[in-house]
Amino acid sequence: xxxxxxxxxxxxxxxxxxxxxxxxxxxxxxxxxxxxxxxxxxxxxxxxxxxxxxxxxxxxxxxxxxxxxxxxxxxxxxxxxxxxxxxxxxxxxxxxxxxxxxxxxxxxxxxxxxxxxxxxxxxxxxxxxxxxxxxxxxxxxxxxxxxxxxxxxxxxxxxxxxxxxxxxxxxxxxxxxxxxxxxxxxxxxxxxxxxxxxxxxxxxxxxxxxxxxxxxxxxxxxxxxxxxxxxxxxxxxxxxxxxxxxxxxxxxxxxxxxxxxxxxxxxxxxxxxxxxxxxxxxxxxxxxxxxxxxxxxxxxxxxxxxxxxxxxxxxxxxxxxxxxxxxxxxxxxxxxxxxxxxxxxxxxxxxxxxxxxxxxxxxxxxxxxxxxxxxxxxxxxxxxxxxxxxxxxxxxxxxxxxxxxxxxxxxxxxxxxxxxxxxxxxxxxxxxxxxxxxxxxxxxxxxxxxxxxxxxxxxxxxxxxxxxxxxxxxxxxxxxxxxxxxxxxxxxxxxxxxxxxxxxxxxxxxxxxxxxxxxxxxxxxxxxxxxxxxxxxxxxxxxxxxxxxxxxxxxxxxxxxxxxxxxxxxxxxxxxxxx
Numbered sequence: 287x288x289x290x291x292x293x294x295x296x297x298x299x300x301x302x303x304x305x306x307x308x309x310x311x312x313x314x315x316x317x318x319x320x321x322x323x324x325x326x327x328x329x330x331x332x333x334x335x336x337x338x339x340x341x342x343x344x345x346x347x348x349x350x351x352x353x354x355x356x357x358x359x360x361x362x363x364x365x366x367x368x369x370x371x372x373x374x375x376x377x378x379x380x381x382x383x384x385x386x387x388x389x390x391x392x393x394x395x396x397x398x399x400x401x402x403x404x405x406x407x408x409x410x411x412x413x414x415x416x417x418x419x420x421x422x423x424x425x426x427x428x429x430x431x432x433x434x435x436x437x438x439x440x441x442x443x444x445x446x447x448x449x450x451x452x453x454x455x456x457x458x459x460x461x462x463x464x465x466x467x468x469x470x471x472x473x474x475x476x477x478x479x480x481x482x483x484x485x486x487x488x489x490x491x492x493x494x495x496x497x498x499x500x501x502x503x504x505x506x507x508x509x510x511x512x513x514x515x516x517x518x519x520x521x522x523x524x525x526x527x528x529x530x531x532x533x534x535x536x537x538x539x540x541x542x543x544x545x546x547x548x549x550x551x552x553x554x555x556x557x558x559x560x561x562x563x564x565x566x567x568x569x570x571x572x573x574x575x576x577x578x579x580x581x582x583x584x585x586x587x588x589x590x591x592x593x594x595x596x597x598x599x600x601x602x603x604x605x606x607x608x609x610x611x612x613x614x615x616x617x618x619x620x621x622x623x624x625x626x627x628x629x630x631x632x633x634x635x636x637x638x639x640x641x642x643x644x645x646x647x648x649x650x651x652x653x654x655x656x657x658x659x660x661x662x663x664x665x666x667x668x669x670x671x672x673x674x675x676x677x678x679x680x681x682x683x684x685x686x687x688x689x690x691x692x693x694x695x696x697x698x699x700x701x702x703x704x705x706x707x708x709x710x711x712x713x714x715x716x717x718x719x720x721x722x723x724x725x726x727x728x729x730x731x732x733x734x735x736x737x738x739x740x741x742x743x744x745x746x747x748x749x750x751x752x753x754x755x756x757x758x759x760x761x762x763x764x765x766x767x768x769x770x771x772x773x774x775x776x777x778x779x780x781x782x783x784x785x786x787x788x789x790x791x792x793x794x795x796x797x798x799x800x801x802x803x804x805x806x807x808x809x810x811x812x813x814x815x816x817x818x819x820x821x822x823x824x825x826x827x828x829x830x831x832x833x834x835x836x837x838x839x840x841x842x843x844x845x846x847x848x849x850x851x852x853x854x855x856x857x858x859x860x861x862x863x864x865x
Contacts, residue, residue: 287331287359288509289524293324295359295368296352301380302371304390315352322347324525328506334360378403386434386768395420409435433735444482445527446765448795448832451476453527454486457502461531464501467492468536473546477601479835481798482766485520486529489543495533502531538570540584544591545569551606552599559594559610567594602838607806621838622817622847624831629658629849629856632704632727632758632790632818633827637682638663639671641823644682644699645689650824652697657853660700660725661686665714667706668731676719679703698853700724704758709733711744713751720753725860727790729758734771742774749781755863756816757782759792759799770799779808786863788814788848791840793833794826805840814859816848 287295300316323330326345333341334357342353359365382393382405396402399420400411411417412435418428458470467490471477474487490498495517503511503519512520517533534542545553546569553567560567564575571581572593584590588598596613600621603609612618630651634640640647644661651659663682664673674682686701693699702725706714709732713720720726728748734741748754760778761770782789789808792799797820800808809815817833819826837847844850848859 287363288522289323289326289330290509290526292330292356292359293320295365296320296323296355298377298380299368299371301383301390302375302377305379305383305393306371306375307390307394315349318347319352326524329509329524330356331360332506376403381405382408385431387430388434392422395422405435430735444484444766446795447476447479447481447483447798447835448829450483450486450527451832453523453525454488454529457486457529458488460505461488461490461498461501464490464492464497466494466497469539471543473543474548477547478549478604479602479832479839481795481801481836486527487546488529488531489539489546490531490533491536491539492533493535498531498533537585538583540586540588540590541567541571542569544587547601547604549605552604552610555606555610556594559596563594600838602835603841605839619841619843622834622842622844622850624834625655626844626850627817627830627834627847628656628851628853629660630656630818630821630827631658631660631700631702631725631756631816631849632662632792633659633821634663634704635661637661637678637685638668638673639822644685645692647821647824648689648693648697648699650821650827652693654827654830656697656827658698658700658849658856660702660727662702662704662725662727665703665705667708667714673706673714674703676715679719679723698857702726704729705748705754706731707744707748709736709744711740711747713748713754717751717753720751721864723753725756726754727756727758728754730760730762730771734762736771738772738774741771742777745771745773745778746781749778749785749787752785752863754787755860756788756790758790758818758820759794759797760789760804761799761801763797763799763801765796765798775804775807779811779813782808782813783811786814788816791815791817791833791836793817793819793829793831793836795829795832798832798836800836800840802836802839805837805842809840809842809846814848815842815846818849 296316297320300313303313322345339353339357342348342356343350355365355367379393379397382388383390396408400416402408402411412428412432417423417431418425454472454476458472461467461470469491471489473489476483476486492498499514499519503514503521507523508521509524510522512522518530520530522528557567560572565572566575571583574580582593591598597616597618599609599613599618633647635642635644635647648659664671666673666675683701686699690699702723704727707728707730713728730744745757749757761773763770789800791805805815817837819829821827848856
């Protein structure tokens with residue numbers, strides 16, 4: 287069994303114990319073991335072979351009982367404890383916990399009362415109105431379950447960019463160390479920086495492919511080699527992710543990289559241009575369509591695009607959204623870069639649910655070259671985040687003033703809030719409080735399944751408040767599986783434009799909200815965009831690269847982005863909004 291299979295086994299045990307009603311510490315022990323095993327940097331099976339149970343117990347989160355069970359799984363492929371548990375609690379019940387808002391008590395209720403064991407049976411019962419009459423249930427509860435089932439049906443099975451990119455970079459770093467390797471690049475949706483990624487595609491430039499194939503397929507993280515040829519190999523890792531590596535001679539690398547990066551539709555456009563110029567284009571070469579059949583090879587993408595009469599197109603733009611036409615007219619945008627971001631306008635501290643103090647967050651921002659930092663802790667309605675009341679806001683001001691005194695002119699600190707837009711559309715703070723603050727964010731966090739008209743009106747209420755400067759993560763989606771609120775984006779954009787309210791691209795890779803297609807529309811209308819990390823810890827400030835990648839996919843330049851403006855221009859914009 288590989289690491290992911292072991293982790294899945296312990297996750298299943300934890301879920302079945304929870305449905306059974308077992309004590310919480312036992313449930314958490316199995317879940318902690320699962321979390322540890324899925325990220326363990328080498329094969330658990332190899333650790334066991336080398337050190338037996340003693341070696342297993344050196345893995346963080348693995349005690350004697352868990353080590354014993356891992357040994358049984360690795361040596362027999364089964365676990366007697368789990369088999370006995372499944373005799374008490376049907377295994378299929380665990381799948382019901384995937385349904386949003388469906389906890390173990392309701393799963394057990396549905397099983398005991400209606401014999402429901404599967405997603406299909408749950409859906410049929412909900413659609414037939416059989417759940418509403420059960421104890422603790424009602425029509426609204428039934429509707430929530432149906433909405434959760436619909437959400438599950440939309441799940442993609444793809445990996446968020448924030449998980450895929452760091453892992454891919456580790457793999458590429460390993461391959462760059464192989465003798466004879468000249469270049470290593472990601473391709474596919476990862477290189478185009480889509481918000482979620484399927485399998486990892488990695489291209490290597492080398493004359494001799496064998497050392498690359500050996501290094502790629504023999505590393506400890508590989509659970510299975512799915513295929514291996516002279517120049518291509520596919521593997522599945524212990525964490526469940528899959529990757530393909532292709533090796534090409536350096537002289538042909540540019541053509542291969544362009545083809546493997548895609549998108550399919552972008553490549554179709556390039557092939558059309560090639561044909562019009564008397565060539566066919568493949569992953570191997572630009573080939574003359576006349577009798578000569580001459581193949582032209584390119585070491586770089588830039589040379590290939592030039593041969594097609596085009597400037598190089600940034601990978602983030604290659605989605606057939608007008609980039610080829612813009613390239614033909616020499617009208618590609620000068621895309622935003624991370625270095626051009628001067629301000630962080632959405633951050634949290636220990637005053638709400640952040641992990642560091644105002645001063646620590648400010649110092650971290652300075653290290654990263656920020657000139658402005660807005661402290662925007664949650665407001666009181668978001669109780670789970672220790673949100674601030676007006677009284678606590680006033681207490682926080684003293685903390686911010688003290689930090690200002692200590693930091694001097696090294697950074698401009700703004701005192702703000704991330705104010706909750708309540709379920710009924712009202713806002714947490716009155717206008718006098720908002721006017722007193724330097725920077726005001728409003729956002730949705732709760733009641734996300736409201737009908738479109740109601741959810742949209744909540745957002746409009748905030749946008750139309752003259753003191754609200756920015757709407758954070760407008761749809762409140764979570765990647766890869768939670769679609770955001772059902773909003774009338776045309777109405778949102780129209781209101782934001784009319785009121786001069788900025789919209790956020792939230793850089794947290796679990797959000798990337800606004801999506802690129804919406805961010806592009808908003809920017810084209812003239813709505814200011816802010817790219818923020820929503821940092822709850824100084825390390826989160828490094829999420830900025832994901833937000834900027836999303837902005838690049840949206841064709842944004844520094845002129846579109848509030849926190850890429852010079853400090854004086856941004857502060858003038860903010861001052862004008864307060865007058």
